[in-house]
Amino acid sequence: xxxxxxxxxxxxxxxxxxxxVYLLQRLPQIETNRDKANHFLSFNNxxxxxMSIQTGDHQLVFIRQSENWxxxxxxxxPANPAALSFFTDLLFGxxxxxxxxxxxxxxxxxxLDKPVATVGLMLKNKQSHQLKFxxxxxxxxxxxxQIDNLPTVYVLPIEFKYAVDRNLPEWKQSxxxxxxxxxxxx
Numbered sequence: 001x002x003x004x005x006x007x008x009x010x011x012x013x014x015x016x017x018x019x020x021v022y023l024l025q026r027l028p029q030i031e032t033n034r035d036k037a038n039h040f041l042s043f044n045n046x047x048x049x050x051m052s053i054q055t056g057d058h059q060l061v062f063i064r065q066s067e068n069w070x071x072x073x074x075x076x077x078p079a080n081p082a083a084l085s086f087f088t089d090l091l092f093g094x095x096x097x098x099x100x101x102x103x104x105x106x107x108x109x110x111x112l113d114k115p116v117a118t119v120g121l122m123l124k125n126k127q128s129h130q131l132k133f134x135x136x137x138x139x140x141x142x143x144x145x146q147i148d149n150l151p152t153v154y155v156l157p158i159e160f161k162y163a164v165d166r167n168l169p170e171w172k173q174s175x176x177x178x179x180x181x182x183x184x185x186x
Contacts, residue, residue, distance in 0.1 A: 050122035111135030
């Protein structure tokens, strides 16, 4: 019995199509597993209960209360949601940052022996983590970071520096926004 050329083409097309569908369904699972393995932090924003930010001689402490953040130190006042959202979006966004291994003796090259900022993160399960920000990269577009004194250095966007390097009033919620007033730009 002879099989026509068209039948072979149909069978081959069906096999290719089936294989392609399988790979397309499988690919997101593979990428998700890879992303989790390389993600910047091993926990998510919802796990965060308390945050401290130390820059120079200044320390700020924020405590999550339901969906809002409250500044606890140096003053007890509602926190600026935009400032904290900017920072937490950087921490917990869907980004993977470049990293490299480093021996402890070379920490000073990246400013991680005397960080410009140290962020303490306390989770609801009472685990704590520490994030250090070091020197700015030579091109000025990145800052070096380290988590929990592990031998991994992250090359983070310079926005991390801007997120923590704020004056005290910028961390506080303004009286106008507490009353629900909004200002329009323009």
